[in-house]
Each structure stands twice: as structure tokens, then as C-alpha cells.
Amino acid sequence: MALIVQKFGGTSVADLARIRTVAARVARTRASGDQVAVVVSAMAGETNKLVALAKQAARLPEEREVDVLLATGEQVTASLAAIVLQAMGVPARSFLGHQVRIETDSAFGKARIVRIDADQLRQTLEAGTVAVVAGFQGVDRSGSITTLGRGGSDTSAVALAAALGADACEIYTDVDGVYTSDPRIVPHARKLERIAFDEMLELASLGAKVLQIRSVEFAKRYGVKVHVRSSFNDNEGTWVVEEDPSMEAVTVTGVAADQDQAKLTVRGVPDRAGVAAQLFGTIADANVVVDMIIQNASADGSTDMTFTVPRSDYDRALPLVERVAGEIGARGVAGQTDIVKVSIVGVGMRTHAGVAAQMFRTLAREGINIQMISTSEIKISVVIDARYLELAMRSLHEEFIERR
Amino acid sequence: MALIVQKFGGTSVADLARIRTVAARVARTRASGDQVAVVVSAMAGETNKLVALAKQAARLPEEREVDVLLATGEQVTASLAAIVLQAMGVPARSFLGHQVRIETDSAFGKARIVRIDADQLRQTLEAGTVAVVAGFQGVDRSGSITTLGRGGSDTSAVALAAALGADACEIYTDVDGVYTSDPRIVPHARKLERIAFDEMLELASLGAKVLQIRSVEFAKRYGVKVHVRSSFNDNEGTWVVEEDPSMEAVTVTGVAADQDQAKLTVRGVPDRAGVAAQLFGTIADANVVVDMIIQNASADGSTDMTFTVPRSDYDRALPLVERVAGEIGARGVAGQTDIVKVSIVGVGMRTHAGVAAQMFRTLAREGINIQMISTSEIKISVVIDARYLELAMRSLHEEFIERR
Numbered sequence: 001m002a003l004i005v006q007k008f009g010g011t012s013v014a015d016l017a018r019i020r021t022v023a024a025r026v027a028r029t030r031a032s033g034d035q036v037a038v039v040v041s042a043m044a045g046e047t048n049k050l051v052a053l054a055k056q057a058a059r060l061p062e063e064r065e066v067d068v069l070l071a072t073g074e075q076v077t078a079s080l081a082a083i084v085l086q087a088m089g090v091p092a093r094s095f096l097g098h099q100v101r102i103e104t105d106s107a108f109g110k111a112r113i114v115r116i117d118a119d120q121l122r123q124t125l126e127a128g129t130v131a132v133v134a135g136f137q138g139v140d141r142s143g144s145i146t147t148l149g150r151g152g153s154d155t156s157a158v159a160l161a162a163a164l165g166a167d168a169c170e171i172y173t174d175v176d177g178v179y180t181s182d183p184r185i186v187p188h189a190r191k192l193e194r195i196a197f198d199e200m201l202e203l204a205s206l207g208a209k210v211l212q213i214r215s216v217e218f219a220k221r222y223g224v225k226v227h228v229r230s231s232f233n234d235n236e237g238t239w240v241v242e243e244d245p246s247m248e249a250v251t252v253t254g255v256a257a258d259q260d261q262a263k264l265t266v267r268g269v270p271d272r273a274g275v276a277a278q279l280f281g282t283i284a285d286a287n288v289v290v291d292m293i294i295q296n297a298s299a300d301g302s303t304d305m306t307f308t309v310p311r312s313d314y315d316r317a318l319p320l321v322e323r324v325a326g327e328i329g330a331r332g333v334a335g336q337t338d339i340v341k342v343s344i345v346g347v348g349m350r351t352h353a354g355v356a357a358q359m360f361r362t363l364a365r366e367g368i369n370i371q372m373i374s375t376s377e378i379k380i381s382v383v384i385d386a387r388y389l390e391l392a393m394r395s396l397h398e399e400f401i402e403r404r
Numbered sequence: 405m406a407l408i409v410q411k412f413g414g415t416s417v418a419d420l421a422r423i424r425t426v427a428a429r430v431a432r433t434r435a436s437g438d439q440v441a442v443v444v445s446a447m448a449g450e451t452n453k454l455v456a457l458a459k460q461a462a463r464l465p466e467e468r469e470v471d472v473l474l475a476t477g478e479q480v481t482a483s484l485a486a487i488v489l490q491a492m493g494v495p496a497r498s499f500l501g502h503q504v505r506i507e508t509d510s511a512f513g514k515a516r517i518v519r520i521d522a523d524q525l526r527q528t529l530e531a532g533t534v535a536v537v538a539g540f541q542g543v544d545r546s547g548s549i550t551t552l553g554r555g556g557s558d559t560s561a562v563a564l565a566a567a568l569g570a571d572a573c574e575i576y577t578d579v580d581g582v583y584t585s586d587p588r589i590v591p592h593a594r595k596l597e598r599i600a601f602d603e604m605l606e607l608a609s610l611g612a613k614v615l616q617i618r619s620v621e622f623a624k625r626y627g628v629k630v631h632v633r634s635s636f637n638d639n640e641g642t643w644v645v646e647e648d649p650s651m652e653a654v655t656v657t658g659v660a661a662d663q664d665q666a667k668l669t670v671r672g673v674p675d676r677a678g679v680a681a682q683l684f685g686t687i688a689d690a691n692v693v694v695d696m697i698i699q700n701a702s703a704d705g706s707t708d709m710t711f712t713v714p715r716s717d718y719d720r721a722l723p724l725v726e727r728v729a730g731e732i733g734a735r736g737v738a739g740q741t742d743i744v745k746v747s748i749v750g751v752g753m754r755t756h757a758g759v760a761a762q763m764f765r766t767l768a769r770e771g772i773n774i775q776m777i778s779t780s781e782i783k784i785s786v787v788i789d790a791r792y793l794e795l796a797m798r799s800l801h802e803e804f805i806e807r808r
Contacts, residue, residue, distance in 0.1 A: 016460055050480075056420055057484050058491035065490070068483035068498050072476035076454075079472035080461050086469070087462035094472050098502070099547055143503055 002167040003035045003125065007135065007157035010044035011174040012231035013077050016084070022172075022231065023084045026130055030090060035125040037164060039135045039157040040081055042073025047136075060316070063108035067137075067147045071097070074134035074153070082132045091129040095121060097137035097145065102156065104138035104146045107287050111138055111146035112214070113155065116163040125164070133160060151212030158215040162222035169224050171211060172231035177238030178203070178210050181255040185390050186397045192253065193236075196243035199253045202345040202379040206256035216240065243347050251348040251355060252400035255393055258341040261291065262314040263371070263383065264321055265306040268331025275328045276305065282324050288313040292341075292374045292383065302331070306372065308383065311337055339371065342392045343381035344400055356380050362399045366391055406571040407439045407529065411539065411561035414448035415578040416635035417481050420488070426576075426635065427488045430534055434494060439529040441568060443539045443561040444485055446477025451540075464720070467512035467691075471541075471551045475501070478538035478557070486536045495533040499525060501541035501549065506560065508542035508550045511691055515542055515550035516618070517559065520567040529568070537564060555616030562619040566626035573628050575615060576635035581642030582607070582614050585659040589794050590801045596657065597640075600647035603657045606749040606783040610660035620644065647751050655752040655759060656804035659797050662745040665695065666718035667775070667787065668725055669710040672735025679732045680709065686728050692717040696745075696778045696787065706735070710776065712787065715741055743775065746796045747785035748804055760784050766803045770795055 006029065008022050022038075030036050042050075050069050054061040078094040085092035097104075100121055104111035124131045135153025138146045148155050154171060161169035178200065181189040195203075197220035204213040210228055219226045219240060229237025247253075269275055276295075283290055293307040309317045318335055325333045349355050359380055363370060368391065372383035384392055410433065412426050426442075434440050446454075454473050458465040482498040489496035501508075504525055508515035528535045539557025542550045552559050558575060565573035582604065585593040599607075601624035608617040614632055623630045623644060633641025651657075673679055680699075687694055697711040713721045722739055729737045753759050763784055767774060772795065776787035788796055 016457075019461070053420075053480075053484065054487060057423070057487040061487040062490050065483045065486045065498055068500070069480060069487075072479050075476050075479070076457075076473060079469045080457065082469045083458060083461040083465040083473075086466050094469055096472070096549070145500070 001033045001035065003037070003164055004029055005037045005039060005157050005161040005164065005166045005169045006172060007039040007153060007170065008041065008172045008231055009153065009174065010041045010046070012172050013040055013081065014044040016080065019077070019081055019084050023081060023088055023090070025231070026085060027088055027090045030130060037121065037125060037131045037133060037160055037166070038081060039133045039153055039160060040074060040077040041135050041153040043077055046073040046076070064144055067108045068145050070147050071134070071137040071145045074136050078132045078134040085130055085132070091127075092132055093124055093129055095131055095133045097134060098139035098143070100133060100160075102138040102159070104140055104148070106140040106142070106144065106146065108144075108146055110149035110287060111140065113138060113148070113159045116159055118160065118163040121160070122164060148214070149212070151209070151215070154212040154215035155218060158218040158224050158226060161224045162218055166224070169219070169226050171226060171228045173210065173228065174230070174232070175210065176230045176233075176235055177228050178240070178254075180253065180401050181393060181397045182257065185257065185393050186255065188397060188402055192238050194239040194241050195253060196247055196347050197240060198243060198378055199345050199347055200240045202343070202376065203254050203256050206258050206341065206343045206345065206379070206381065211240070248348045248351050250346055251352045251404070252344045252346040253348075254345050255397045255401065256343050256345065257389055257393055258343070259386070259389070260311045261308045261339055261341050261383070262311045262335065262337040263306060263308050263339050264317065265304055265334045266321060266325050266330045266332075267304050267334065268302040269305050270329050271301050271303055278328060279305070279321070279324050282320055283309070283317060286316060286320055288317045288320075292372050292381070294372055308339075308341070308372070338386040339383050340386045340389045341381050341383050342389070342396065343379055344396055345379045347378050349378050349380075358399065359396065362395050363392060366395050368392055405437045405439065407441070407568055408433055409441045409443060409561050409565040409568065409570045409573045410576060411443040411557060411574065412445065412576045412635055413557065413578065414445045414450070416576050417444055417485065418448040420484065423481070423485055423488050427485060427492055427494070429635070430489060431492055431494050434534060441525065441529060441535045441537060441564055441570070442485060443537045443557055443564060444478060444481040445539050445557040447481055450477040450480070468548055471512045472549050474551050475538070475541040475549045478540050482536050482538040489534055489536070495531075496536055497528055497533055499535055499537045501538060502543035502547070504537060504564075506542040506563070508544055508552070510544040510546070510548065510550065512548075512550055514553040514691060515544065517542060517552070517563045517622075520563055522564065522567040525564070526568060552618070553616070555613070555619070558616040558619035559622060562622040562628050562630060565628045566622055570628070573623070573630050575630060575632045577614065577632065578634070578636070579614065580634045580637075580639055581632050582644070582658075584657065584805050585797055585801045586661065589661065589797050590659065592801060592806055596642050598643045598645050599657060600651055600751050601644060602647060602782055603749050603751055604644045606747070606780065607658050607660050610662050610745065610747045610749065610783070610785065615644070652752045652755050654750055655756045655808070656748045656750040657752075658749045659801045659805065660747050660749065661793055661797055662747070663790070663793070664715045665712045665743055665745050665787070666715045666739065666741040667710060667712050667743050668721065669708055669738045670725060670729050670734050670736075671708050671738065672706040673709050674733050675705050675707055682732060683709070683725070683728050686724050687713070687721060690720060690724055692721045696776050696785070698776055712743075712745070712776070742790040743787050744790045744793045745785050745787050746793070746800065747783055748800055749783045751782050753782050753784075762803065763800065766799050767796060770799050772796055
């Protein structure tokens, strides 16, 4: 007998017919003798609808209240899934974030899980009842409802799997698994049988959108075996696992793009201590996550600072950056939203030299200008003009994956 | 400086435009120096939509889970109202039932408030912040979400007013106040300036639908001054107040109808001790509230028992009653849903004789057959065939109210 966490995304619970399909799968797993905790997202489109409603209500709605609003999406699915399971004769009970309880910090809209008290959940499972947990949501210490950000239900699922010591965390989605690239952009992309946590981490953070990055961090830290698979068939998907030596033979595992990026440049920043801290401190205080940062020294004793932020935070970040730019005596602020970050990822890069040069050559051959570069041990990213997105990805996929 | 609870029903918060109107009213009250706690219902139609969804999910959805589903309606309105208030520069904060916290028993779908811990709410109000409370919902001791039944937001509002020691509880609705009868049925119905708690209690329980009965019970018990008024204008509405001697001059204050009634008859019940307890105990265990009960002795040593239940509980009650009828050896069960209960109400009845006879004469004159009769100190109710609803109400209104 195993304990399995099964997470179903928005398209898998888009309507009652699909919720019944999900319930049937849960019932089969339970019938085979396993304990099942189910984590559900909001029905497809619901979260976007609620976000739109909040924006109609106010141009910049307060984030605490937006979370109260958004949390209803998963609450609806959790109760419906429990009702459908019960109607099929499967004992089931819904749990909201505060009922589990999943405690988070108070960063509304992108809260982090700090503690899970899974005692009641465990008792429920041990009694043979399916626990249906509303994903994406938690509660902060003061009792306010929080949400975990886009894709947060993945993190709910993996964190619960860790807290429960589950044997596996199955992430059911509308794709068959993790691909070498986005098949909608790169026709030759193919499904991976397995992928290392670190690779998945880079791909998730690069916008592969299969799993929320925090869910992979959780999985890696607590050794949760994650199986990404389709909710529409019984095919094996992709296992996200610990790295093993055989993986190093492959230089590049995936080519990813992140289109949710915007670029900000502060020109003529006076070259004195503390200005960067002031700038990025202000941005961090607004809970905006800065990704890449580049600083170029100019001849006249001032520098230009360029950095990227999530496109969804751009409107909020721009006035903050302009204010700080004024305070520190910078020359001005320029912004650009029609950019994209394209990356190649692979644990094999650790042992292969010249990968970066090969990447830049490939892009140069297509006449694609590189605006920013960032690298890690197992990843190389470039920011380019958004119009080159498809060309860049196909060229890199051909060069590094199809040719090998 | 006063502390006011303002409750807004579904039609008053039907869309964002109306929520803005509500917020403007709240802002005016606060600007005049008062502390304001706002209680909101779900947007008009939302609760029905969610109920329909639950019924699509399962024929008899488990009530605990239905409450989880239904509670999202008020959660959406509370967050939106807080967002709109904040956008108008009014500090505001939403509270869900479990956040207040409003503790109830575990009778899902019709829970009763057992305790309110209003400390956090009071601190919020004293800080000058408007507290926007999701009506209709609470939490039981074990942490499960509960709902208070149709119109439960009225009870939330009055109970909060009692807990906070509020100076008034304003119930904003889509009508101007409490009328002598339903104006859609009785064209000559007129608005009452004031009405006694006990009269309101009878009218609420008789289906006047202006206020949920429990809210009036709460108001009476804790002496909460309730002002029922329109959210669409600034007219004075109807004050629900303690009875005073001048009210006795009026025999009948209102004529009400309750269309949410169904009748069940158990025929040939063996005449022995305990059968009534067995029958009504079973029904009570299913949380079905029986209203009128009549028992007729037959010649053959058995009796017929007739009673009414809410029409919405009829489908659930019928199989239970049939089962018990079999167990106790009754001859059979008959049910009827096309009935209506019509009542006249007035504290003046205590001091006026012959009111019942006058009522029966009025109905007899119109050829309306009376199926069941029930009376209290200040009320006389009759169950009649549903087709006579309008005729009966208009005749009684003319006889007792227009003629006086």
C-alpha cells in the first residue's frame, strides 16, 4: 500500500465531465489499495476571470483582497471533486489551505509555504477517505488567506507529498510530460523519460510552465519523486528525479523560452556605493522579483543598469524605478516589453566546454542580436528581441538536441 | 460616533456598479464619523448557480461539501467590496466567517450561530478600517465551513451587531421596507413604519422573505435595532422594534404567504405510544424542519398524521417517511406539493377576540377550502390549495387591513 498525491491542473478539471474523469482515476488508485490525497487547481479560465474581476474593481487592487478572491477558484473545484467522489461511493472530504493547514508567509499573490501541519490530513487518509485539497492557497500566521502564485497548485502538491512522506507525487496535466522544448514552437521537440531536478528547476524558472519552480525546489529538497503525466491517457510521463552519472553524457536536455519578461534600463546611474542597493531594495520591497542584472560602466563616471522583471510586474515596477532613478540622480529610465529569454539547459554542461560559444555562434548565424547574457553551471540564457523567439528556439534545438 | 452594521443583499451587490454604489454609501456613513461593519451576500444569482452546480455534480450532494461550495459566493463579494472601498480611499479589510470568527453548530446548510469572537473585528473598526464580512457563512468547532441557510446574511448581520453592541443594524434590500403584504400579490399592500419583533418573527417564518427568521430572533433576544430599507434610495424604511402598547390597537399587521411548503400524510398509523416520536425523530435527524402537524383519530383504532415540511426538503423527507411508515405498520404515505400557507399576523390579536372566525368566514365567502389550521398568540395560519394563493391574500388584506 502506497500513499500517492495526485495533482490535477485547470484543464483536467475544466468542467464536471472532466472532474468525473479525474474522480474515476482517483477511485481506481484507491481501489488498488493506495491512500490518495488529491490536489486540485481552479477550473480552467476561472483564475483569469477572477483576476479580471479584481482589475475591474480597482486599477491596482490590494493584494490581500485579491488572494481572498482568487482562493475561491480552487475552493469550488475541491468541493465539487469531493461531491463527485462521494457520489461514486468513494469517501472523500475537501480541505482548504487553512484547514489543512498550509501556513505561508504574507507575500500575497506569491506566498511561500513555511509549514504544513498534515495531521488531520493523515488521519483522514488512514481512515480510507480521499482528501481533496484546494491547491494554490494557504494561510499566513495572522489567518489571512494567501495564494502561491501561478502554478502554485504544483507546489501545494509536492509540499503535501513531502509533509505526508508520500511515495510519489503525480502531476496530471494536459501534456504527456516534459519535452525537450515547447512542441507548439519547436515541432521536433520530444518527450523526456526522465529529467534531473536541477534541469527541471532551470526549465521551470525559464518558462517551460510544466511545473512551478517552487514545486521542483520542494521536490529536490525533500526527495519527492515527481511524475509529470497526462490526465487524458495512461501513458508514462516524465519522472523528475535525482541526477545520476549517465545524465552527463547529454550536454543539452532542453531549450526553453520565457516570454513573461520585461527589461528596464536605468541610464546614467552615478557611480557611488549604495545606489544599486537602493534601487533593487525598493523593487524587492514591492515583491517584484528581478531576474537578470547587467551593469555597464560608462566613460563619464556613471553606469547603465539593465535588469529584467516579470512582465506582469512591469507596470508596477516602472514608477518605482523612475522614482528611485530621480532620487539617486540617474539620467533616465527606459523600458522594453517585447523581449524574450531563450535558454539551453543540461547537467552535461558541467563537463562539456564551449557550449556557450556554440550557442552564440548558432544565434549569430541566424542574425539574432543578443541583448543580455546570463549563465549558471547547467544553463545559458540570452535575452533577444521577441520577434526572433521561434527562429532562435528551432535553431538551438536543432543544433544541440536533434544533431546529437 | 456610532457603530453601524450595514448589510447588503444579493441584488444590492449584483455587479461591480452596484458594489460601487454600496461602497459610496458605506464611505458616506464612515465620513459622518461612524464605525461601519459591512455584511455582504453573494452577488444576485450566484448562490443559485452554485446550488445548481452541486446538483449537477451529484443528485444528493453531501451537505458539508455544498457549504464549502456555497461559501465562495460571499467570499467573492466581500473581497470585491473591500477592493472597491480601498480604491475609493477608504481603509477596508475583508473577513470570512472563520476569520471573524463566527462559530456555528455543524448543521450544514442551515447552521446556527453559537458564538462570535468579534475581538479582531472590533480592533479593525477602532482603527478606522471598514470591516467587510462575508455573510451567510460560519465555521463549526472542527473547522468545517458552514452556511446559515437562505437569507443567512441577515442573521450574520444582526448577530454581529449584537456581538459588537452596534447602535443599529441596517438591512439594505431591494424593497423599501416591510409591507402589510407582498405587493406583487396584493396591490394595496403598504409600507409599515415600524413592526414589533414578534410580528416580524411570525412574518419572517411565514415566508415574507424580508428578513431571515433567525436574524429577528437574534435581534429580539439582544435588543438590536433593525432598520430594513432600500439600497437604491435614502428613504426611511421599516424599523423592527420592541412592542409597545400603542401597537395593540391594530389587530392584523400583515398578511403573509409561504409557498415553500409541502404536505405529507401518513395514513393508518397504529394508535400506540412512540410512533410519532419515531416518525418525527427520523425526520429531525435528517435536519428537516417540520412546521404544522395535525393528527386525526379514525374509527378503526388507527390515525392519520399530516404535517408540512419545506418544499426543498420534500424529496429528501418522502423516502424517510415511507421507510418509517413501513416500520411502524402504517397503511401508506401521501404527499402534496401544490399547497400554500396563508397567515395573518398582529400583536393586537392578543386583545381582540373572534379574529380566527373572521378569517375563516372571509375564506369561506370566496369558496376556499381550508386543509390545515395552526395558530399562535399573534398569528393564524391556514394551508390551502396553491391555486387560491392570490384570492386568499387579497381577501384577507382587504378584510383586515384596508377596511380598518
